[in-house]
Amino acid sequence: MADGSKSPHAGGPTHAELLETAKTFTEPFRARAGDAEKDRRVHRETHEALLDAGFYRMQMPARYGGMEMSHRTMLDVSVEIGRGCGSSSWIFTNIAAQNGIVAMAARQAQDDVWANDNYACTASSFPAKGGKVERVDGGIVANGVWSFASGVDWADWNNMQVFVPRDGGGVDHNMALVPKADYRVIDDWNSPGLVATGSRSIELENVFIPEHRLLSTGAAREGKTIDASENFGPIFRVPPMCGANKIFSGPVIGMARGALDAIERDLSARNNVAGIPMATLTTAQIRVAEAGALIEAAWALMQRDCDVAQEIGEFGRLTTVADRAFWRRNNSYAGVMCVKAVDILHPLIGARGLVPESDFMRAYRDIHAATMQINMAWDRHAISAAEIQLGLPPTDPRA
């Protein structure tokens, strides 16, 4: 039986092996993080290291050479990478998770993406700037701008979130796959945090997207797409649309660890103006302890939820509204804890930290940007979980 710690793909690596590789990336990625931020994109070497290590294929179907690893493996790997560079970890989880989402689509869509190139990468995007689709014979037609396409620099495809008008009113939320030949990248990513993700927009003009490249997220959430996808592994029963993956919280925990590393490094070797070692100050000790405990609690919570998801996937049942609401609540709460951790550490950096190359300040900026992602929005997911806790019907259409 698969326990999520070993790839079902013959000869595939184990959880421990992938984690060891990830740890070798932490320091080189950290060393490049400042330049990556200036360039507003991760270095090609970073992307190639992730590609060569097979990291993007972590949740790809074994049929195409993927590993079908557990969410736990992806979480732990993203934490190690994020410790070095938050943007690099974000690129890793976003591309790797899209390979898991493409795996939810019909077999023909999977063949379209991977049959000729099983190293093909897919980014994703959201129509925050008003991209629209309309229904036509045999599919949809897309027009306008789709944003937040993290990984677009390295992607061969984009899996766009689209709202397809329904006959008689309302919309259906779908994922829609388009090859890069069909869109133009717009250089509009000028964020103060997660700068190096280069999460630019794409623009489409009258692009036809055939029906088989659409995936209904509602159907996927309820496990109704499994048969058509022909992917029956445990992780495909607990996909990202259920809140089971830690695509965003994993990198966030990594960033918080990186921030704590930077402070511990700095304070161990620094005296205050009176010549007293900073490390002997009780207030500094308490801040470092509380940040450490918050980060470990966040990580433990995410690991536990990943392990529960894996059990559900292996048992072969589908997720319930309560499973999903609590995963989402805990996921965004892990973000709350990590933000709190870096806020607690922030005063220790001192005015000397106010330089562009400070590792701590970069992690601080990145973490605050990362927690703006809607899946990390505490207010929203807190309310959704409370509705379940208090026995009310869910008000979130994606519950």
Next chain:
Amino acid sequence: MIARARAMVPELLQRALKAEQDRAVPRETFEMFSDEGFFRIHQPERYGGFGWDIGMMVRLGAELGQGCGSSCWIFSNLAVQNWILGMNNPEAQEDVWGDNPAALIASSFPAKGGKVERAEGGLIANGLWSFASGVDFADWNNMQVFVPPENGEGPPEHRFALVPKSDYDIVDDWFSPGLAGTGSRSISLDNVFIPEHRTIPSTKLMGGPSPGSEINPGALYRVPPLTLGTKVFASPALGIAKGGLALLEAELGARNTVGNAPMAELPTVQMRIAEAGAEIEAAEALLLKDCADAMAIAEAGGVPVIDDRARWRRNNAFAVQLCVRALERLNPLVGARGLTPENDFLRMFRDVHAASLQITVAWDIQSVNAGRIRFGLPSLDPRV
């Protein structure tokens, strides 16, 4: 066993007020725990125990504490001593369990000035030892003692010292506003001789091989009780917090405001309920993770380093902080209608605060020490 603990919650909740008023866990509760083998979860198998992974204490505590924090505290405190005895000298284990493998041990600390001195072949104890949770049901007491240095110089040595109940009197001095039902009274000793083999220095209980692990080969008896074992205090706090949340979820689901709006639909209520839930789940995940990490080290034949031990204590104290914060967050939802002596939530509120005062879960102390260890400074507590 976890399912049976869960099934006891309504009954424990029903008896919790009486436990508080009597300042003692009802005997029926004790016997119910005893019949289910709860006290034996960590006792060595050679004496009829289950020798289970330390995470079991957290899992059972998370259930029992939902009904009665004091009863849960008695469970965890008696169960942990059966684990610690499993690491003690084989001769001491035989003294306690040789004739009666169901014998139970409470523990105590010399907060009111109990003293030991060295004597030929052992120690002599005089005075009061306090906080003896479980003393009403215990046949022995494993006292924390500070043995004066042999040559009169240097710090005292911290040890555990086992005494049978015939050697002490119970002093009825437990009048706490929280965890009242634990009846954590003091014991008084008058010139009691304790043979050397019934004492064990805490330095031998830092993880890795222990005197008792020679006869109890399981990984459990190579896990450090003074650092990882502080789950004994966090587990009831976790159960209490879960119980407090469950009470309010049920109550608010059925209550309207004076303006006749359902309380459950107020976003302020929802945010409190959600955050308390997330805090409690984070505390539980953190406690179980540390248990799993400690067991993994022991199973691989490793020895935890001081950074592990300080971190486990820190995380344990932090988990209790999360539980305290969760009930503080929920407290305003009780409303003035809750201000009665029999209100279950407010008992839980008192209990979790009392639990958080136990020194190994005291955040200020454990956080400072953990911070020091992270910076490579020496530990302030010899038991870490």
